[in-house]
Amino acid sequence: MSKKIASIRGMNDILPEQSALWQWLESRVKNVLASYGYQEIRMPVVEHTELFKRSIGEVTDIVEKEMYTFDDRNGDSLTLRPEGTASCVRACEQHGLLFNQVQRLWYLGPMFRHERPQAGRYRQFHQIGVETFGMDGPDIDAEVILLTARLWRELGLSGRVRLELNSLGSSEDRARYRDALVVYLSAHEDRLDEDSKRRLARNPLRVLDAKDAGTREVLKDAPLLTEYLSDDAREHFEGLRAILDRAGVEYQINPALVRGLDYYGKTVFEWITDDLGAQGTVCAGGRYDGLVEQLGGRSTPAVGFAMGIERLILLLEQQMPELPTPADIYVVSVAENGAEKITALMLAESLRDTLAGIRVQCHCGGGGLKAQMKKADRSGARFTLILGEDEIAAKTVSVKDMRGIIEQQQVAQAALADWLAAHFVSGEVNG
């Protein structure tokens, strides 16, 4: 026997048993997005490496050590997308979707980061992302957050996630603050833990959420980001808070909330759960007014977020919503071939023609009636249709209610669709 080939580390198959939940999640999310008038955009999974370097930031971990980058046959450096925002901006810009107009978009798909796999973190993972363009007021920030709040209600996760909020100010505000912070922290560098020293050099704002006690002590007297906010940024943030308060969305201001990607400014937010171990962030986003220009377009305000589908699935698995089984009707016939089998297949076909939305599974392959009944049971079907010699001769079919509520009976084949429709539609059966 030759050696078996396994999937790539951190890149998982989603098996039928799980895909039902994925589909349930995706359809609910899509409904909510549609209810806000958002439209889908689909981008390629591979882009020029340069796109991510310019958007995410050269010195971020993502770009420095987590990207799947390779040379195309013509020598171009290509990268499997580590996130969707850059691609989305590129696509919109490339097709003129941003000039003098407003866009509300969403996408769904796999992202790739070469990290060590862990609960809720994989090398190929899936995000549902939302990006809006052309709106600079706090109203759109609020809309996007209200949308996510509705999502949690729709998924039954409201009680398990909390919202954290912060404002990073404009990019100039942030730059001034960063300088002040670096000056302060450098003066106390000897009291910082190793991680924070490294961050100080690479991404100073991230020192803010250090866990080390000594570092926290130093941070007590550090300059505050809020003191560096421009009036514009401050008003924007207060405007957003006013809307959220009015809408009854609860949140916590977290001054240490600093998104890892370089392009964020002003509003940043995260939805966090405590039920997933170390990977608590389930949805994160914010405003990135500078990114479009940074990628060569005209200055365009933008707000967006992304949520990790695997993490949401992990949460949902803990509370399993009732999921549909594969079939509503299972068709069984006593002979593996011959008249019964042909009639069974034809009957199933005609039911699919007539009964829209009803799922009919026809038994194929061998097995006695007993075995076939067992399969019928496993399929979750409400009714099993039995075709044997007697039924063929009489042009009928025996209909068995697998829940035993309706007595088994013979129904004329010609009247079968109506019989089933009546029982499914009447509401006495919920398929």
Added chain:
RNA sequence: GUGGCUGUAGCUCAGUUGGCAGAGCUCCGGAUUGUGAUUCCGGCGGUCGUGGGUUCAAGCCCCAUCAGCCACCCCA
């Protein structure tokens, strides 16, 4: 990239101080002819993650490697 724990049947796991590889579930078949989820009986199924080493003998001890889980880093 760093550290800790774990890899035995399709799945969940047991396996004594090294001495011929086990259970439950699933699957398949049977318990009077054409009727499922319960019950009873039987059967299929493993080079013990992989590669080396120690030993008369390795699932068990040693080394390496791969994978999974958990945490750090980072992030959805």
